[in-house]
Amino acid sequence: MFRxxxxxTAAFAACVAHSARAELATxxxxxxxxxxxxxxxxxxxxxxxxxxxxxxxxxxxxxVTSDNVKRxxxxxxxxTGVVDAHQAPAIVNNGIMFVSTPQNHxxxxxxxxxxxxxxxxxxLPADMQQLHPTNRGVALLGDKVYMATMDSCVVAxxxxxxxxxxxxxxxxxxxxxxxxxxxxxxxxxxxVGVSGGELGIRGFIDALDAETGKEDWKFYTVxxxxxxxxxTWKGDSWKTGGxxxxxxxxxxxxxxxxxxxxxxxxxxxxxxxxxxxxxxTSAIALNASTGKLKGYHQYHWNDAWDWDEVSAPLLIDVxxxxxxxxxxxxxxxxxxxxxxxxxxxxKISFVSGQPFVHQDVFKSLxxxxxxxxxxxxxxxxxxxxxxxxxxxxGGKDWxxxxxxxxxKLLYVPANDNLCAEITGEPLGPREAGSLYVGVPIDxxxxxxxxxxGVDPTKPMKIGQLQAWNLATGKKVWTHDFIDSATWGPVxxxxxxxxxxxxxxxxxFRAFDATTGEMKWQTRLNxxxxxxxxxFMIDGVQYIAVQSGYGVDAERQxxxxxxxxxxxxxxxxxxxxxxxxxxxxxDAKTANTAN
Amino acid sequence: xxFGTGLAALAVTGDADADTAQxxxxxxxxxxxxxxxxxxxxxxxxxxxxxxxxPNTLIQAWAKDPTSGVVRNGSRLNRVLLVKIDTAAMxxxxxxxxxxxxxxxxxxxxxxxxxxxxxxxxxxxxLCHCHGSAFDPTHGANVTGGPARAPLASxxxxxxxxxxxxxxxxDGRLGIPQx
Ligand code: FES
Numbered sequence: 144m145f146r147x148x149x150x151x152t153a154a155f156a157a158c159v160a161h162s163a164r165a166e167l168a169t170x171x172x173x174x175x176x177x178x179x180x181x182x183x184x185x186x187x188x189x190x191x192x193x194x195x196x197x198x199x200x201x202x203x204x205x206x207v208t209s210d211n212v213k214r215x216x217x218x219x220x221x222x223t224g225v226v227d228a229h230q231a232p233a234i235v236n237n238g239i240m241f242v243s244t245p246q247n248h249x250x251x252x253x254x255x256x257x258x259x260x261x262x263x264x265x266x267l268p269a270d271m272q273q274l275h276p277t278n279r280g281v282a283l284l285g286d287k288v289y290m291a292t293m294d295s296c297v298v299a300x301x302x303x304x305x306x307x308x309x310x311x312x313x314x315x316x317x318x319x320x321x322x323x324x325x326x327x328x329x330x331x332x333x334x335v336g337v338s339g340g341e342l343g344i345r346g347f348i349d350a351l352d353a354e355t356g357k358e359d360w361k362f363y364t365v366x367x368x369x370x371x372x373x374x375t376w377k378g379d380s381w382k383t384g385g386x387x388x389x390x391x392x393x394x395x396x397x398x399x400x401x402x403x404x405x406x407x408x409x410x411x412x413x414x415x416x417x418x419x420x421x422x423x424t425s426a427i428a429l430n431a432s433t434g435k436l437k438g439y440h441q442y443h444w445n446d447a448w449d450w451d452e453v454s455a456p457l458l459i460d461v462x463x464x465x466x467x468x469x470x471x472x473x474x475x476x477x478x479x480x481x482x483x484x485x486x487x488x489x490k491i492s493f494v495s496g497q498p499f500v501h502q503d504v505f506k507s508l509x510x511x512x513x514x515x516x517x518x519x520x521x522x523x524x525x526x527x528x529x530x531x532x533x534x535x536x537g538g539k540d541w542x543x544x545x546x547x548x549x550x551k552l553l554y555v556p557a558n559d560n561l562c563a564e565i566t567g568e569p570l571g572p573r574e575a576g577s578l579y580v581g582v583p584i585d586x587x588x589x590x591x592x593x594x595x596g597v598d599p600t601k602p603m604k605i606g607q608l609q610a611w612n613l614a615t616g617k618k619v620w621t622h623d624f625i626d627s628a629t630w631g632p633v634x635x636x637x638x639x640x641x642x643x644x645x646x647x648x649x650x651f652r653a654f655d656a657t658t659g660e661m662k663w664q665t666r667l668n669x670x671x672x673x674x675x676x677x678f679m680i681d682g683v684q685y686i687a688v689q690s691g692y693g694v695d696a697e698r699q700x701x702x703x704x705x706x707x708x709x710x711x712x713x714x715x716x717x718x719x720x721x722x723x724x725x726x727x728x729d730a731k732t733a734n735t736a737n
Numbered sequence: 738x739x740f741g742t743g744l745a746a747l748a749v750t751g752d753a754d755a756d757t758a759q760x761x762x763x764x765x766x767x768x769x770x771x772x773x774x775x776x777x778x779x780x781x782x783x784x785x786x787x788x789x790x791x792p793n794t795l796i797q798a799w800a801k802d803p804t805s806g807v808v809r810n811g812s813r814l815n816r817v818l819l820v821k822i823d824t825a826a827m828x829x830x831x832x833x834x835x836x837x838x839x840x841x842x843x844x845x846x847x848x849x850x851x852x853x854x855x856x857x858x859x860x861x862x863x864l865c866h867c868h869g870s871a872f873d874p875t876h877g878a879n880v881t882g883g884p885a886r887a888p889l890a891s892x893x894x895x896x897x898x899x900x901x902x903x904x905x906x907x908d909g910r911l912g913i914p915q916x
Contacts, residue, residue: 272850
């Protein structure tokens with residue numbers, strides 16, 4: 144877009160230069176991001192994907208409330224020039240916004256005006272494949288911006304100019320490694336993890352020195368023989384065991400503990416890798432300084448359903464039977480809402496697990512460890528067909544839950560009433576960079592089924608926004624989305640609001656956080672998979688989100704189109720990405736909005 | 738910062754161009770190259786018509802320099818897909834490029850670079866599993882569905898000693914169109 148501006152006519156250039164000079168006066172100076180600021184971000188800023196290290200997705204800002212949100216209007220928008228799944232949040236540091244997009248572009252933007260300050264475009268290898276063309280955000284530390292790239296590198300850029308400070312490749316993309324996650328900035332380190340579980344990789348988490356990019360520590364998510372958990376893999380299966388890290392972790396500064404969610408084992412069929420397959424489909428606790436494993440809880444063992452436990456557990460203190468329990472909370476792709484207790488030493492112990500969507504695989508949970516037993520007929524295998532619920536995309540995929548300390552409710556973007564049927568096939572030899580799944584592609588494509596007993600010829604409840612009271616373990620309210628799954632990460636605010644997009648009707652919505660009543664919605668140019676965030680400049684609270692539809696939301700919606708035919712035949716969801724920023728229409732914003 | 742000289746000075750930064758020199762192994766298919774199977778137990782073997790066993794058969798292939806024996810598998814862009822379709826359904830340009838009903842296209846999906854593995858003869862669609870892009874092999878692999886924005890590059894074929902051979906280089910843009 145602004146390439147065009149490079150070649151504009153002289154007269155027009157003069158005109159634009161004038162407005163650009165005017166902008167110079169209003170572009171804020173850059174405030175370096177320090178560890179104390181990351182430990183306790185100012186309410187007006189959004190310095191990391193979930194706002195704070197505990198993963199809550201909570202902004203204390205309360206200018207926009209459930210009472211006045213109906214006056215929320217777009218202040219500015221900006222086309223990213225890129226298509227596909229725009230999942231990253233707008234990260235905002237004292238008026239400067241950083242947004243990453245698919246194809247590993249970063250836009251630095253004046254968050255108040257929408258003026259672009261600089262743009263970085265990663266030159267990705269021309270012959271690389273992108274199974275998941277997306278990026279989930281940047282990290283800020285010091286005077287730099289960090290991004291993990293599709294070709295398995297980490298780049299550090301100057302936050303003020305976008306100039307490359309360093310580039311460090313941590314794995315070989317030819318072997319199937321790639322990265323979609325937002326890096327984490329923790330104590331002079333940049334922590335990232337790799338994807339590629341469908342391509343026969345061995346997953347790991349890397350911590351790099353924030354100034355140089357040099358590797359500080361590495362933790363393999365697939366335990367090798369001789370390591371803790373190494374006996375949970377047979378033969379050489381650990382070498383291609385998968386267990387990717389799709390998402391950033393959360394962090395407890397008091398105990399210096401990082402918490403990540405881990406992906407499923409690979410290949411998909413459980414008989415190809417007998418054993419529990421540690422540390423797949425788990426919550427893991429790593430000491431941030433050393434990378435040493437301090438604790439784990441495996442949600443389910445020897446996965447057979449592609450249920451990566453993608454997002455990291457949230458750190459929430461919950462009053463349980465008069466005791467303040469330091470919990471880790473995770474709404475699993477396996478369809479269970481997991482509560483665990485964490486200790487300063489990193490130990491993770493099971494507290495409770497219960498289904499939040501229809502789940503027919505688990506027969507029971509061990510009351511003390513939470514280890515599930517399985518209904519054998521619900522476990523697919525090589526040459527063994529099984530129908531199971533929820534579907535391959537699970538009860539909740541990557542979009543993150545949110546927790547509001549005022550309502551004390553956890554908000555879960557869930558998908559119900561969808562199941563899947565797959566049959567494994569014998570594996571051929573692994574070819575570097577090719578799928579190594581063990582399920583025929585056509586089977587995966589056509590795997591989705593409605594929940595037995597649900598009639599897909601009638602309007603179908605699928606996507607849900609659920610609110611849970613963790614103290615009582617009860618669901619408080621649910622908002623159903625009809626004929627659409629939801630793929631929207633959740634933001635909650637001090638204004639008693641919950642924001643989310645994610646549906647195939649391109650809506651971005653706000654709900655009353657206490658009652659679940661939908662208070663506001665607006666239809667954007669594309670489906671909204673972006674992680675919403677909130678920030679304040681000059682006394683005005685803004686809500687930001689990216690639209691841009693693609694990857695698994697689109698894949699699943701293609702399946703829904705077939706299942707619900709002809710109801711979705713005329714609904715198209717464009718893929719073009721846009722950054723949207725909203726604020727209340729009142730005296731303070733009137734000028735900008737106009 | 739960067740505003741002093743107006744918007745025309747906005748910085749677009751990126752990474753330096755990679756070395757573009759191409760070894761024979763990395764070169765795309767050349768006229769006269771023998772096509773050999775890229776996958777499966779017969780990987781490396783030449784491809785004849787009997788290999789198209791079912792209407793849905795899609796064969797992934799590499800080009801092999803018949804003189805040097807070099808297999809051009811040094812770039813993921815170089816992989817070729819082959820399907821056998823009804824000659825009567827082809828447009829003229831496609832028919833001209835085909836050999837005995839077999840058509841060849843780039844196997845590298847123009848959406849995001851996945852290798853394409855599936856052909857559905859019943860609805861005449863080459864399907865990329867990654868995100869559901871569909872291409873019509875009878876009409877130059879034009880996009881008929883999904884997120885891809887450009888057709889697959891096509892490759893002219895001939896038959897030499899019962900085996901499929903490239904009759905020219907790729908025709909059309911190879912790889913993902915730049916936005
Ligand atoms: S790479 Fe083929 S559809 Fe996306």
